[in-house]
Amino acid sequence: MGHEVRYRVRGGRQLHGTVFIQGAKNAVLPMIGASLMASRGRTVLRNVPIIEDVRRAVELARAIGAKAELHETERTLVIDASSLSTPVLPADIASRFRGSFLFVPALLHRLGEAVIEGVGGCNLGSRNLDFHYNGFKRMGATVTEHVADNGDGIIHIKAGDLRGGTLYCDTPSHTGTENLIMAAALAQGTTLIKNAALEPEVLDNIAILQAMGARISGGGTGFITVEGVDELTAVEHTVMPDRIDTGVFVMAAAITGGDLNLVGATLEHLGVAADKLEQMGVEFHQQGAVLQVRRERTLRPINVITDEYPGFATDLQSPIMALSCLAEGPSYIYERIFDGRFKLAHELGRMGADIEVDGNRAKVNGPRVLRGAEVEAHDLRCGSALVLAGLAAEGETTITSAYYLDRGHAHTAERLSQLGADIVREAA
Ligand SMILES: CC(=O)N[C@H]1[C@@H](OP(=O)(O)OP(=O)(O)OC[C@H]2O[C@@H](n3ccc(=O)[nH]c3=O)[C@H](O)[C@@H]2O)O[C@H](CO)[C@@H](O)[C@@H]1O
Numbered sequence: 001m002g003h004e005v006r007y008r009v010r011g012g013r014q015l016h017g018t019v020f021i022q023g024a025k026n027a028v029l030p031m032i033g034a035s036l037m038a039s040r041g042r043t044v045l046r047n048v049p050i051i052e053d054v055r056r057a058v059e060l061a062r063a064i065g066a067k068a069e070l071h072e073t074e075r076t077l078v079i080d081a082s083s084l085s086t087p088v089l090p091a092d093i094a095s096r097f098r099g100s101f102l103f104v105p106a107l108l109h110r111l112g113e114a115v116i117e118g119v120g121g122c123n124l125g126s127r128n129l130d131f132h133y134n135g136f137k138r139m140g141a142t143v144t145e146h147v148a149d150n151g152d153g154i155i156h157i158k159a160g161d162l163r164g165g166t167l168y169c170d171t172p173s174h175t176g177t178e179n180l181i182m183a184a185a186l187a188q189g190t191t192l193i194k195n196a197a198l199e200p201e202v203l204d205n206i207a208i209l210q211a212m213g214a215r216i217s218g219g220g221t222g223f224i225t226v227e228g229v230d231e232l233t234a235v236e237h238t239v240m241p242d243r244i245d246t247g248v249f250v251m252a253a254a255i256t257g258g259d260l261n262l263v264g265a266t267l268e269h270l271g272v273a274a275d276k277l278e279q280m281g282v283e284f285h286q287q288g289a290v291l292q293v294r295r296e297r298t299l300r301p302i303n304v305i306t307d308e309y310p311g312f313a314t315d316l317q318s319p320i321m322a323l324s325c326l327a328e329g330p331s332y333i334y335e336r337i338f339d340g341r342f343k344l345a346h347e348l349g350r351m352g353a354d355i356e357v358d359g360n361r362a363k364v365n366g367p368r369v370l371r372g373a374e375v376e377a378h379d380l381r382c383g384s385a386l387v388l389a390g391l392a393a394e395g396e397t398t399i400t401s402a403y404y405l406d407r408g409h410a411h412t413a414e415r416l417s418q419l420g421a422d423i424v425r426e427a428a
């Protein structure tokens with residue numbers, strides 16, 4: 001994991017001011033995968049979030065032979081994938097982020113095979129990849145697994161010539177849909193993907209692929225048709241704003257009783273989460289590309305059921321659990337997407353929260369006074385939720401294992417400090 005990262009937050013300050021919402025982690029990662037499919041030219045991605053997952057993706061792109069330059073100040077990534085040298089996604093990089101699996105379609109098309117030594121991402125319980133494998137197989141690939149000397153499983157996918165076909169996701173998987181679209185984009189013939197994901201990031205990825213020359217229709221309908229083409233060309237594309245980063249800053253305003261201008265944020269991308277936050281007492285006003293948000297009234301309790309877009313995003317479930325600790329009455333949370341996302345409840349308990357967990361349901365008994373404590377970020381969104389709790393707590397909160405937070409949020413301490421928060425990042 002590299003060095004230990006901690007955040008120290010001293011709570012009790014209302015946040016005011018203007019903050020820039022970063023580009024979307026879950027859009028830029030498939031776009032890096034897509035850029036590897038262009039055998040000529042240089043892809044230029046703008047509004048790239050400067051987060052650890054992007055740094056890992058750049059390392060991984062280089063490890064398979066692409067030239068990748070991340071210009072952090074300009075938030076621009078330039079990728080030249082004209083020569084790829086190996087189909088092996090090495091474990092030491094690939095096992096640190098989920099998006100590594102989005103490199104597979106490019107390897108299948110460009111090198112005829114992909115060797116996956118490990119897939120990472122947040123540990124949220126079972127995170128299967130069967131929809132991806134079954135789709136690749138229906139297109140003519142073979143998938144085999146063997147065990148390396150160190151005991152790790154290695155997956156070997158051999159493509160042959162990928163052919164279009166009828167594919168499906170049992171449930172609308174986000175990266176599953178993206179991987180099947182990318183596999184179909186350069187396959188022979190026509191592919192139909194049923195029960196495709198509707199997330200805005202999937203649509204942004206379709207947009208860059210279309211600009212590259214892919215023939216894709218039906219994005220946002222659940223049925224996606226892809227007519228395979230012979231070649232994709234490198235293009236320039238601006239990554240959409242991150243709706244989860246947006247949601248976290250909305251909740252930073254809400255949990256401190258502050259008011260913020262979120263530059264680049266799109267309220268519509270929050271789906272049902274916007275309505276739930278309004279029910280809690282948050283006021284929104286979208287003015288062009290700026291989303292104004294404030295919370296003056298007492299926080300009301302809430303009932304949340306996570307679901308695929310436009311339902312309540314699972315990645316905002318942990319942050320709203322932190323917020324609901326302060327609501328005037330019991331809140332109910334039903335986590336439907338991941339079966340291991342409630343470790344946060346225990347950490348919030350150390351800060352004085354009263355949360356009853358029963359399987360994938362939680363009851364948050366609010367309001368409780370939160371007090372600073374040493375707590376652990378078990379995953380990315382657990383980390384952002386603990387920062388929110390720290391902003392509202394009495395005294396100092398220390399968040400350990402905060403590499404997870406840095407996986408998905410850029411310049412967290414700097415952006416919150418500019419709004420009046422007392423927060424520092426320490427890396428030892
Ligand atoms: C890099 C990226 O974009 N990550 C996001 C993506 O993860 P990711 O794409 O991994 O999430 P999925 O949408 O695939 O997973 C949703 C559910 O489907 C199950 N499933 C998925 C694929 C599969 O082949 N078999 C299977 O059973 C998973 O175990 C999970 O229970 O969507 C999640 C759900 O919105 C978000 O929390 C992640 O931030």
Ligand SMILES: C=C(OP(=O)(O)O)C(=O)O
Binds near residue numbers: 124
């Ligand atoms: C679960 C998440 O990401 P990943 O799929 O990259 O692990 C997340 O962003 O909260």
